[in-house]
Amino acid sequence: MAVxxxxxxxxxxxEIRDRVENFHGNIVVYLHWEEHLSFCxxxxxxxxxxxxxxxxVKDILPATYGAHPDFAAIDWDAVRWTVDGRETAPDPARSxxxxxxxxxxxxxxxxxxxxxxRGTRS
Amino acid sequence: xxxxxxxxxxxxxDARPIIEAITEDNPGATVHSYxxxxxxxxxxxxxxxxxxxxxxxxxxxxxxxIHLSLxxxxxxxxxxxxxxxxxxxx
Amino acid sequence: MNAIxxxxxKQRYALLTNGLDWEPSYQPKSAIFPYAEFxxxxxxxxxxxxxxxxxxxxxxxxxxxxxxxxxxxxxxxFAQNNGQTGLSNARYVNAAKLFLTGITxxxxxxxxxxxxxxxxxxxxxxRIAAQMQSLDELRHAQTxxxxxxxxxxxxxxxxxFSHMHDRVWYxxxxxxFFDDARTAGxxxxxxxxxxxxxxxxxxxxxxxxxxxxxxxGDLATVTFGFSAQSxxxxxxTLGIEVIKFLLEQHPxxxxxxxxxxxxxxxxxxxxxxxxxxxxDYMLPKKIMSWREAWDIYFTQAGGALFADLARxxxxxxxxADVATAEAEHLSHQNWSVFYQYxxxxxxxxxxxxxxxxxxxxxxxxxxxxxHYRPRFEMWAEMERDGKRFYNNALPQLCTVCQxxxxxxxxxxxxxxxxxxxxxxxxxxxxxxxxxxxxFDGEPEKYxxxxxxxxxxxxxxxxxxxxxxxxxxxxLNPGADNMDQAGSPDQAMWDQWMRMxxxxxx
Numbered sequence: 001m002a003v004x005x006x007x008x009x010x011x012x013x014x015e016i017r018d019r020v021e022n023f024h025g026n027i028v029v030y031l032h033w034e035e036h037l038s039f040c041x042x043x044x045x046x047x048x049x050x051x052x053x054x055x056x057v058k059d060i061l062p063a064t065y066g067a068h069p070d071f072a073a074i075d076w077d078a079v080r081w082t083v084d085g086r087e088t089a090p091d092p093a094r095s096x097x098x099x100x101x102x103x104x105x106x107x108x109x110x111x112x113x114x115x116x117x118r119g120t121r122s
Numbered sequence: 123x124x125x126x127x128x129x130x131x132x133x134x135x136d137a138r139p140i141i142e143a144i145t146e147d148n149p150g151a152t153v154h155s156y157x158x159x160x161x162x163x164x165x166x167x168x169x170x171x172x173x174x175x176x177x178x179x180x181x182x183x184x185x186x187x188i189h190l191s192l193x194x195x196x197x198x199x200x201x202x203x204x205x206x207x208x209x210x211x212x
Numbered sequence: 213m214n215a216i217x218x219x220x221x222k223q224r225y226a227l228l229t230n231g232l233d234w235e236p237s238y239q240p241k242s243a244i245f246p247y248a249e250f251x252x253x254x255x256x257x258x259x260x261x262x263x264x265x266x267x268x269x270x271x272x273x274x275x276x277x278x279x280x281x282x283x284x285x286x287x288x289x290f291a292q293n294n295g296q297t298g299l300s301n302a303r304y305v306n307a308a309k310l311f312l313t314g315i316t317x318x319x320x321x322x323x324x325x326x327x328x329x330x331x332x333x334x335x336x337x338x339r340i341a342a343q344m345q346s347l348d349e350l351r352h353a354q355t356x357x358x359x360x361x362x363x364x365x366x367x368x369x370x371x372x373f374s375h376m377h378d379r380v381w382y383x384x385x386x387x388x389f390f391d392d393a394r395t396a397g398x399x400x401x402x403x404x405x406x407x408x409x410x411x412x413x414x415x416x417x418x419x420x421x422x423x424x425x426x427x428x429g430d431l432a433t434v435t436f437g438f439s440a441q442s443x444x445x446x447x448x449t450l451g452i453e454v455i456k457f458l459l460e461q462h463p464x465x466x467x468x469x470x471x472x473x474x475x476x477x478x479x480x481x482x483x484x485x486x487x488x489x490x491x492d493y494m495l496p497k498k499i500m501s502w503r504e505a506w507d508i509y510f511t512q513a514g515g516a517l518f519a520d521l522a523r524x525x526x527x528x529x530x531x532a533d534v535a536t537a538e539a540e541h542l543s544h545q546n547w548s549v550f551y552q553y554x555x556x557x558x559x560x561x562x563x564x565x566x567x568x569x570x571x572x573x574x575x576x577x578x579x580x581x582x583h584y585r586p587r588f589e590m591w592a593e594m595e596r597d598g599k600r601f602y603n604n605a606l607p608q609l610c611t612v613c614q615x616x617x618x619x620x621x622x623x624x625x626x627x628x629x630x631x632x633x634x635x636x637x638x639x640x641x642x643x644x645x646x647x648x649x650x651f652d653g654e655p656e657k658y659x660x661x662x663x664x665x666x667x668x669x670x671x672x673x674x675x676x677x678x679x680x681x682x683x684x685x686x687l688n689p690g691a692d693n694m695d696q697a698g699s700p701d702q703a704m705w706d707q708w709m710r711m712x713x714x715x716x717x
């Protein structure tokens with residue numbers, strides 16, 4: 001669709017602020033724990049793409065979600081992941097990039113059997 | 123389909139004669155009181171007559187003085203020297 | 213009495229608007245009005261424009277002066293009599309903080325926008341109406357700042373409202389809304405602010421805020437609010453006249469106008485989520501629920517409006533049904549965001565009391581007890597255990613509305629709504645179909661979004677730590693932010709109340 005703008009060269013002059021180059025070597029990654037909406041939205045992090053997926057699970061998730069009473073009960077082997085909508089079984093030893101995580105990727109995880117505070121998805 | 127027109131005025135001494143004139147002159151108008159304001163709804167149309175407000179005020183009244191008391195309205199407006207009217211065309 | 217006053221209103225209006233215009237002789241019209249054509253709007257005859265208020269500049273000054281006299285008399289009296297001590301309680305003041313930081317700078321933006329439109333629209337009638345509205349908006353910004361400066365003497369969170377508006381994460385929501393409108397062409401701005409915001413949605417902003425103020429003892433805010441609102445009726449009328457005029461002028465205008473109505477309805481709905489939470493959670497004494505206000509001011513009033521506009525082929529805004537369904541959830545989801553990010557907000561938060569929760573159950577029988585009461589009860593338990601719940605990470609934001617992606621799927625309040633688009637190799641995320649459609653319509657524009665969370669990651673907001681970012685916001689930690697309980701505001705209020713009780717014996 002043609003750009004509606006006074007300047008016919010508008011599209012050539014724009015500055016895309018969230019280009020990956022602007023994040024000092026990091027990529028932006030979004031995380032979301034399904035059925036635990038007391039965390040109001042997905043959360044955002046700048047991560048090095050070479051960071052192992054396992055570090056995300058081991059270091060980032062507890063600091064982010066550890067306050068929830070369900071967190072301690074998570075069976076990590078049963079957790080189901082999607083990356084940008086694709087079901088995936090991430091390899092903890094490999095990097096985010098090798099696990100298909102790119103700039104502004106959305107990682108959603110579901111913890112079977114855990115449905116939030118008193119099962120209310122909170 | 124709702125054809126409700128509506129006018130909301132401040133609940134003040136200046137506005138009360140206008141509110142009275144509206145309720146008197148527009149049969150079927152419904153008056154809702156909220157904190158600080160009065161909202162008057164009516165099907166189809168609603169008119170503020172200059173003469174009717176003047177009778178209550180005991181002085182000349184310009185329909186544009188309604189600007190001092192108006193809070194909100196719904197409907198197409200028609201304003202002239204002798205009236206201030208809200209209506210839906212359909 | 214001079215001659216002009218003997219003329220009828222219609223003649224006077226004609227002389228003092230159309231009669232003031234002239235045909236340029238040494239410059240082409242396209243050079244004088246360079247913004248008039250690029251949006252594709254076609255106007256055959258500007259003289260067909262008529263402002264139903266028929267307000268001329270001389271009357272405008274007369275009535276505005278009278279409004280100012282009344283307002284300042286009340287403000288003076290409020291300050292002289294320490295009106296702040298008559299508020300329903302100290303929590304209420306947070307609604308005024310949200311207003312000053314979120315809405316007042318937007319009034320100033322509206323002033324600038326209408327000044328631009330008042331210069332660049334070729335028709336003299338709308339130009340004069342836009343000039344009046346520009347002056348009105350400036351008056352609103354000034355009177356609001358003046359009024360709320362009284363609270364700044366006593367309460368935290370008011371001191372850097374303008375600076376905060378440009379920087380704080382949630383204030384980017386109203387800021388980007390007006391930046392978006394003001395960077396559009398003059399016709400789109402007119403439809404965005406004049407029609408979609410002023411006509412369709414403004415009642416949901418001002419009437420609840422001001423009635424809420426009236427009910428909570430905030431005489432000063434009530435007075436500026438209603439003083440401003442008396443101008444809003446004129447703005448609403450301008451908005452509806454603009455849309456009718458554009459649709460009457462040329463059939464090619466319909467699809468352009470429809471796209472703007474769809475877009476700006478949704479943009480406005482998202483911004484007003486802040487008002488929803490103010491009504492349902494922040495007012496100590498509540499006037500009506502957001503759901504009820506939506507039913508009165510959108511479903512009923514908007515229904516009649518769009519039935520009237522159907523004769524031009526215009527349909528109600530796309531996703532109006534989604535917005536109506538969201539009214540069951542909006543305020544609860546928004547307050548949950550601020551509760552868990554209280555450390556980064558320039559006003560205080562709290563959990564609803566058991567009495568308030570009962571009120572919410574009654575007002576939201578289809579959603580509150582099932583989805584939101586348990587969430588607040590969980591947080592209340594955690595507070596009692598000394599483990600107040602915070603979100604320690606930064607939220608994912610919607611690229612268009614810039615709100616944390618906290619809204620749920622239409623029809624499923626247990627699943628977050630995620631939407632995305634690809635544009636030139638990059639991925640963009642949205643909270644709703646409404647925001648995604650807006651992006652997809654103008655990806656060049658929205659791919660430039662200044663998203664506060666990403667800006668922090670890029671190192672543009674003072675530093676990487678919470679302390680550094682709050683300092684960059686000029687937010688005083690421990691005073692402006694965190695819970696109401698334990699705040700300096702609350703301590704001061706409690707002391708006032710003790711003194712009053714002692715005096716009363």
